[in-house]
Amino acid sequence: MICKTTKEFQNTVLDKMTFSEYPMENCTIYKNEDRPELGYFIKYSREGYYDFGIGDYTIPYDFSISFDHKEELVRFGTVYTGETKFKIENNPVSSFSPSSFFISEKGLKGTQSWKNGQHLHGAEVTIYKKYFDEIINPNFPNAIGFDSFITNYTYNYLPLDIASIIQSLRSLSQNDMLTPIYLESKILECIALISKEIQSSPENAFTNQLNYGTIKIGKDRYVNLTASDVKALQKAYEILTMEALNPPTIKSLSKMVFLNEQKLKAGFSAKYHMSISQYTTSIRMAMAENLLSTTDLSIDEISKMVGYNYSGNFVKMFKKIHGKTPLAFRRMKG
Template identity: 25%
Template sequence: MDKKRRKKTSIKTEIQDPKKTVSLSTVTELIGSGERCGIITKKFQFLPQYGIGYFQTHKFEGLSITIYDVLLEKNLIVEGKLYDNFLEMSFLIEGEQIIKIEGITKDLVYESQECYLLYLENIKGSISYHKRKRLKEVKIRMSTDFIKRHKLDEEYNILEKHSLLKLQSKFLNPLCSKTQNILSEILSDQRKGLLKRLFLESKVLELVTLKIDTATTNIITNNLPPIDNLVKKLYQVQHMISSDLSVQYSIHQLSREIGLNDFILKKEFKALFGKTIFEYATKLRMEKARQLLLHSKKPIYEISELVGYKNSTHFTAAFKKIEGTTPKKYRSNLEN
């Protein structure tokens, strides 16, 4: 960041402590930095008395990606006024934040398994984080140059549709399984240099695409009620099912995991996703099986285990019921 921009941006960070107020630079230390192929990476570790964990940033050509993973030992308040305009995506994998924004009277409670896409212009406000709670978040900022380069506003009018002033407090959405899978890829990626840069940019555009798709199906609207606990729990079930298809969860296991009774879970899952849990899981299993049959040379018994069937005979029967043919014949037809 150049000197001119530093003068225009005022950020104040406080630790709630009856004895003192300190800056973010006081509670963290730089433990790694570097630049390669135009991507600048910095990693900061929290000092033990303030938290156990880190935050890391990757910056290049109008794109900034910050990953937070820390268990705070003290309450943290970040206050600031930002003069730059940018498109921001945030994905709160774990934790809770209280967001106060000047011009919006109601405090916004941002909770685990939620996300947002907002265009921010000259905003002032604060974010509060609670002690003894883990904060795990991926935050992405895209400059107006980045937006123009990828024609996001030209094609989708994204700045107006996702303006904070237009959406006010109704901009939070639950994390869907596709989003969680992309986030998992970002968090586990070990690439360096140009490959890292290309990977991150592609994943950011993939996340933006998902958010635009969400907007076009009217999930984000000015009439959207606040996300309740039930919807978030249902999306949690969706993610559990889709993240590891080799596991076949029973309704009771899923109910116990998210804290809902069996009847409510079955009823509300079908109302939200249009399929029963069994139908939804089977659809995903058969989609993955088709891909493996098409793009791999794995034997049928191994594909069977990968999609959650310990017995290949049961897998063959389930596949034939949906596809009208056995996995072996399906693969043979593709090869001919």
């Protein structure tokens, strides 16, 4: 079987997942009540115009689905967990890993595969050409068109404002507070933000998604850094600089800058020549050096001021960095 539309493809996936349909007031929930551990998929829709989907589910068995879509649409969203492989005709095998993404589809043909036990978690907006033809273009003729992007090319980055909107929609859905009118207002806002980004300069978040170097992840995996990745790493650097005394976890920082954890850690080390923990430690130690040199505060007081709950841990780290204890350092400076 070859799926001829996006809706047919989605329904086939849900069928393979063994999910049943449960209509709600503002959305439809898909799940298997006999196997709640498989998770769920939630779909909000203005039929034929746009969809917003939230998935958090585990694949029950290996399967693949072929597709041959003639539709024109744009899809963008965030993948929080999981990876799925797909083969687009006349292109190499690709995959989605945790990141944000944007794609303008037209005449898409290929196969997508899932593996037993994979956990997938993400949120995605799909806007069909009909929405642009009937709603956007007649009322806002200067907004983006489908020719603004490379067709069937996955941009691995969304401007942070749009990624934040998707995250907020997801949060509202979890609290059963997402209404159709609010969803449409946010979809319009996303279109406006994408238009603004495209029209701001030839050098924008989409055209700048070029190769900004290659980083190594794990033993033998190499990935390219895009301009957006570099911006996300810079944002992470700024957050860590401001919050060095109480730094966010890697997982939290990853969500704050919308960059997957592996790329965040490897990219930070490649760009700043030290790990994230080494960077925050260097700031703490610099503050400690200043306090030891300019105040009479006790070692215990200084350790707490630079973010250590136990002075023993502070002394151990200080000695590792400086080769001497904080007291020895103070005496030397005195």
